[in-house]
Amino acid sequence: MKTYAKILLVAAALSLMSLPASAGKVVTDSLRSSALGKYVKCNVYLPDGFNAQGKTFPVIYLLHGLTDTYTAWMEKGNMKPVVDELITSGESLPVVIVMPDAGGPNPVDTWNGYFNVPGRNYEDFFFQELIPWAESKYKAGGSKGRRAIMGLSMGGGGSTVYCQRHPDMFSSCFAMSAWLDEDMTGQKPSKEGDRLYAVRKSVHEHSALDFIENADQATLEKLRSLAWFIDCGDDDFLLDLNVKFYQLMRDKKVPAQLRVRNGIHNWEYWHYSIRTALPYASRNFTL
């Protein structure tokens, strides 16, 4: 062998090989919610350089889907290496990412969803409790220009509807394979207290498509103050709803991006979506 193999020793290299130049950390936290009457858990990504006494960062709320919990983006979506890499390369700004709990398995018996329903005021919790708590504790966000929201499926719908109803709160919305409406024709609860029925009904009643169709000019003008991105796989069972929503936005002259990539309603698709979503949110912050 010539002199060209000045590589690190293997033993050393192995211990270092998963450390990018910018490695954040994910912590698990929880807060007491009066609106929900319980503690709510969340994972929080803290970028390299985060220090509770130090400088502030913009914030992203990253929402999970039906039957999942606050751990889904970390454990199933494997978001951390992607975020580390995008921050290292400069494609994303260093950000704090808040991943709150809004669901769980067995959705007939477990509450899922981002909207207020009788017995569970999740939207109140999100805006009145989670945002103030997270942005104070983690020195992040603080204004529309420094706050973005994104999510998948039920969380894509949640992101979209939150931005429709609170357009002064977010600078951008990135909806992945979003659950934007639901056909309740002929549907009934499977039993008393069917919580899956409740979340489906709330999605129907918060239809993102109805909202844009019925919006008046003042509302539309507010929607134009956000950057909107719709991303859905060509074989996703929610494709048609997402395309329809894009067409309604276009017809109402609210600028939005649409991308249809190869894929279905799965983590392979969403893992890749965050590669697009983080730079998009970064670009649309006004710091």
Added chain:
Amino acid sequence: MKTYAKILLVAAALSLMSLPASAGKVVTDSLRSSALGKYVKCNVYLPDGFNAQGKTFPVIYLLHGLTDTYTAWMEKGNMKPVVDELITSGESLPVVIVMPDAGGPNPVDTWNGYFNVPGRNYEDFFFQELIPWAESKYKAGGSKGRRAIMGLSMGGGGSTVYCQRHPDMFSSCFAMSAWLDEDMTGQKPSKEGDRLYAVRKSVHEHSALDFIENADQATLEKLRSLAWFIDCGDDDFLLDLNVKFYQLMRDKKVPAQLRVRNGIHNWEYWHYSIRTALPYASRNFTL
């Protein structure tokens, strides 16, 4: 809501949402090796439509890295949804993918590596036992034009050196973050029977860089019968070796592709590499 929401019922959709149009399966199998004196496990990806009595498929050997095992590509690399998706979209041919075991954790005490070393004739096992067994049992491959090899790190080096030493066996070689050589200057075993020392020494003795530098014209001509692809992250500690190998190939007029993407020596990089590697192998089969 208007009439546009003709989506599937959520309950049904949830059960279907992870099924792409073409969903293969991964089986775990094992074979008795005389060369190694033990059973060797492997995972095998079987494409949708596979049937032991049915038609044959081309075959890809997909090799893992140091301290990993035959499960790594499935469990850490999450290869299945990528392969399913690429076959569904037509970017990859339907293929059988063989992922044999060649290592394990604690490499000082556990054998790792793809080359023959005193006491462990892995290369003999691979060519004399694994290939005939796998291609017969799974009705796959059978000739150079229907066989490709790829791998990461130690498995990228293994793929490369196998193709150098057996150029009549493979139609293409895709090396990810490949361990192509090792500087043994001043190195000593940490104890008697140090198997990490042994694998490092074998990588040094099978230097892919030395091989290409010393190859005669007849050998070079054989190397030109394969398609070569070198893929390494810009922050990978093995970048320099990979670039140097590419430059030597170029200087010897053996056509090869080089790609440097953003990234380090981790699964995030390799998970994405297979998106490029499978179409590349597919394209270079001669069926």
Added chain:
Amino acid sequence: MKTYAKILLVAAALSLMSLPASAGKVVTDSLRSSALGKYVKCNVYLPDGFNAQGKTFPVIYLLHGLTDTYTAWMEKGNMKPVVDELITSGESLPVVIVMPDAGGPNPVDTWNGYFNVPGRNYEDFFFQELIPWAESKYKAGGSKGRRAIMGLSMGGGGSTVYCQRHPDMFSSCFAMSAWLDEDMTGQKPSKEGDRLYAVRKSVHEHSALDFIENADQATLEKLRSLAWFIDCGDDDFLLDLNVKFYQLMRDKKVPAQLRVRNGIHNWEYWHYSIRTALPYASRNFTL
């Protein structure tokens, strides 16, 4: 300066710098058409290694849009460096690409279009004269498995409808921003012999959407023998037609790919489309 700058001399480098490893050439040719009663020009891309006495290649028909001519893909679409690069890297097979003339500027007075209309039997020309002539003269294609078709706008519609009407002739169809139907409600010719009116009417009468909606099971089964790819920009005025066509194909269980990328109805979009289209056609040849 140290010894690392062993680069080529600038003067030499400049003369070489636009030559990829595999550089094809584009020739202009023409054939006498009885169906059209005139000579028809076409550009033909011949891959590196092409030799009229030598081996045969698969063939791709690459169709231009309204108001353009046989030179458009070469001069406006700048297809040659992309094709050279894809063949060099192995992403595309070496192919012969036939780019026939089907239009011209000032479409009210100049014939445009790919279908038979009174006074201009272009489809007859294409199948009875162009294909036999091109594949014989350029030793290419010769069967469904070695023939693909693709095009943009009017040429995307032409490709799609040709594949609907002649499914035994092509292995794949790649439609870019395709003009798949036209609303003729209340439309009238602007003058006697308005050829723009004629092409619009012919697009309406050859509606790709009507075709798939009305296809019987035997026809659908034939359509499943091709690989279909639909690619359209999110800001393209033809987006809705393309999405609708994809939805109809899906509902009829004819597998197809849909991609919506960022962009409008322009050459920037189509220049990039051929990067996807050539590997897709290559993959779907059965040689």
Added chain:
Amino acid sequence: MKTYAKILLVAAALSLMSLPASAGKVVTDSLRSSALGKYVKCNVYLPDGFNAQGKTFPVIYLLHGLTDTYTAWMEKGNMKPVVDELITSGESLPVVIVMPDAGGPNPVDTWNGYFNVPGRNYEDFFFQELIPWAESKYKAGGSKGRRAIMGLSMGGGGSTVYCQRHPDMFSSCFAMSAWLDEDMTGQKPSKEGDRLYAVRKSVHEHSALDFIENADQATLEKLRSLAWFIDCGDDDFLLDLNVKFYQLMRDKKVPAQLRVRNGIHNWEYWHYSIRTALPYASRNFTL
């Protein structure tokens, strides 16, 4: 045909089809240079919404290569539709892009280059005349955080060396296939006043590799205040110089990005590079 074809009329569509939502314009301008003793032309991209009395934009200097002129990025590189598209989608900020003249064909007789040489003080012109003039006239830039530089080949080298020598002036540097050094061993002018010899000699004397190798700690610290991106094709004759420069930067702990994509030293490569370069510059502005 059913009711789904509510597309625009073709005639109207044709006239609109090349207009993205955000369409800037490129103007040709010139300024009198005392340093060069002549007028120097430049093209300037002005984003949608530009108004000489209105708000200010960040600025990018986009440099051409040897034997080209200020028109090259517009005419050969076709930069406008890419920039329009990236601004429309929000991937790039709205920016003013200044493309000054620094060369011409027949380089033995025509001055080319970005450095001061006897008889042509281009670097003086650039920093003392061009920047103040452009940023005042076009209400752009004005500080390091609002100014980026990028270029190809000779212009990639110019960008790199300008950032080495004026690190307080730019927030990011994007070098495409950069000419970073030149081997003058045994080289002589082809005739008296050989201007190609002069530019090659000046590239050698401004070696970006020597600069980084010889930089002291204070200089290195200043280099760390910029974002650096090196992008070069695997078949480019300048690949080795670019990789070597990246390795030197890494060894000196100046963070930089390296990408090697498929390609050679041609406009196909650079046309795609600006898709990466503009978002990168945008992300690294501090507004």
